[in-house]
Amino acid sequence: MRWCLTAVLFLGLVCSVRPDEELPEPTLRIMARSTVYNVGETKAIFCKGQNLIEPIQWLSPSGKVVEERSTKNSRVFVERKTEDDGVLVPLIIHRIKISDGGNWTCKAGNLSETKEFIVGEKVNIADKNVTLEGEEGKSVKLTCEANGYPLPVVVWYKDKQQIRDKDEPKKYSIKQDNTLEIKKLNHADVGLYVCKVRQKALSHYTEKTVHLSVQHKPILYNIDTQMIYTNQKYKTEEVYAILNDTKNVTCSAIANPPPTYRWYRRNNGFDGDPISDPDTVITSEDGTNSVLILRIREESDYGEYRCSASNTKGSESIIFHINPGSRPEPPDSVSLVGANTTDLTFNVTCSTCIFATGDEVSLDPKNLTVIGYIFQLAVAKEGYPVDWDGAAEYRLDVEDPENTLFTVGSLSNSTVYHVRVRTRNAAGNSEWLETADAKTTDDAIRLTAAFTLIIAAILVHLY
Incomplete structure (x- = not known):
């Protein structure tokens, strides 16, 4: 009777297992958000396993098994945690060192995963803004304390232009420690020097600025x-x-x-x-x-x-x-041809003026080349005389004799100005020619005009 009952239970157990049902496959993976670490940090890198038979182990780059925390093993160790969906074993590294970089392996039986951890030391420049003075004819050295790991890429710039010592070896020399030597200093070496430092593997960038002045004798200009x-x-x-x-x-x-x-x-x-x-x-x-x-x-x-x-x-x-020298003649006429909120544009004609053609200028003392105009604009105040002493003055050069338009600004919007103009040459200035008053526009006019243009563009698009 007992034998029959045992047989029935055995057959019931065997029949309860479906032939198409299999046990879940074991898995193992390293859960590392980043594999780049900085010297001095403390990190926990997790390794998670599911459906494992053998225990999880961490192996260092040298192949040595990492033990659990103890009095002798308090910087690099592992901990073991059991969760509902598997086993979690974090690798704990305190005060990370450069020597901790390399291939770390998480292993359980025949399963393993390896990741390369990069340990770097970010370049830290203590004094990022330096003022330095050199002496004419001598050399000066500009330091860039770019000590870090991996070795950074360092590039020097002067006034935003890269310095290449291979192009100018007689002027510049960049040493192995990234020091920039400037030889035979002169006034042209005065400027802003920037040492730009980049560690691509660490996604790190920093820079140092050197304000260089040079003691030198006077240079006349x-x-x-x-x-x-x-x-x-x-x-x-x-x-x-x-x-x-x-x-x-x-x-x-x-x-x-x-x-x-x-x-x-x-x-x-x-x-x-x-x-x-x-x-x-x-x-x-x-x-x-x-x-x-x-x-x-x-x-x-x-x-x-x-x-x-x-x-x-x-x-x-x-x-x-x-x-x-001779005084130039004043302009024939000056007329307003354009205005906005801040600028006024005038057309200036001068039939008696001699203008430069190319690089040729008139050296005749009685008829020197006209080099430009002087505009004076005084704010108009009703009931008061013109205050030319308080007028704003604009000195404009004649760059193209064919172009007779000259713009003055920045002015106050919606303001009436008294205007006078005179020519100037190497000897001096002509008498003043007073012209009609001119007025800048206001913001409302500008906005209305802009709105009109927008409406017109919409209508064109629709029709």
């Missing part, structure tokens, strides 16, 4: 054209002045430290006493220029005047030849 005078021993400039008028002669220099200026009247090739009258010589506070105010009252006031600019690094001089 023309304030109107911004052209630097050549290195000839005797620098000269032809200047034209009008009899019974005032002529401002400007001596400009680039220098560090700022220069001291001295003016001399020359006779027969020799300097006279320095011109020290504060009403005659005005020097800017920053030392960028000094202006000699000449009052040409008689023919003897024409002649040679020397300007000397000196600092601790050296001295440079220029001789201005003051020649008789």
Whole structure:
């Protein structure tokens, strides 16, 4: 009887298992959101298994099994957790080191998965904004403390242009430690230098900015054209002045430290006493220029005047030849041809003016080339006379003799202005020509016009 009952139970158990039903396949995978880590961080990297028979193990890049946490094993260890849908074994790494980088393997029986963990050290530049001063003729080194792992890519820029030492080996040298050496410093080396550092594997970018100044002797230049005078021993400039008028002669220099200026009247090739009258010589506070105010009252006031600019690094001089010149004629007419909220555009005609053709200019003292116009705009106030002393002044050059349109701004919107214009040449300015008042538009007009254009465009599209 017992035998029969056992047989029935066995047959019932066998029959309860369907022939098409199989046990779930075992799985194993590393659950790592990122495989790039930074030195000093603490990370937990999980390995999850399901339907496993053998236990999960973590193997280091050297192939050594990682043990659970203990007093001797407190930096790199594993923990074991059981969840409803499987087993979770995190690999814990405290204070990650560069040596922790490599292939880490999670293994359970014949199943395994390996991932390469990249451990890097981000470049950390402590002082990212530096001011440095060099000396003319010497070299200077600009450092870029780009210490990190993997080795970063470092590129130097000057005023947003990349520096390539292979292109200019006599000027630049970039060392293995990313130091930029600039040789034989001069005024042209003054500027903003940026060391850009990139570690692509770590998705890390940083930079360092160096503001470089250079101590150098004065370099004289023309304030109107911004052209630097050549290195000839005797620098000269032809200047034209009008009899019974005032002529401002400007001596400009680039220098560090700022220069001291001295003016001399020359006779027969020799300097006279320095011109020290504060009403005659005005020097800017920053030392960028000094202006000699000449009052040409008689023919003897024409002649040679020397300007000397000196600092601790050296001295440079220029001789201005003051020649008789003629006052230009004023424009024939000036008419308003366009206006918006901030600008006014005028058409200026001058039949007596001689304009430059290409690089050729008139050097005839009685008929010098007209180089531009001066506009003055004074706000109109009803019941008050024109305040030309408080008027805004705009100096515009003639760039193309065929183009007679000139725009002045930025102005206040919906405002009426009194307008006057005069021509200018190398000697001075013409008399003023007053023209009709001009008015800027207001925002409402501009918005209405824009709205009208939009409606018109819509109608065109519909029909």
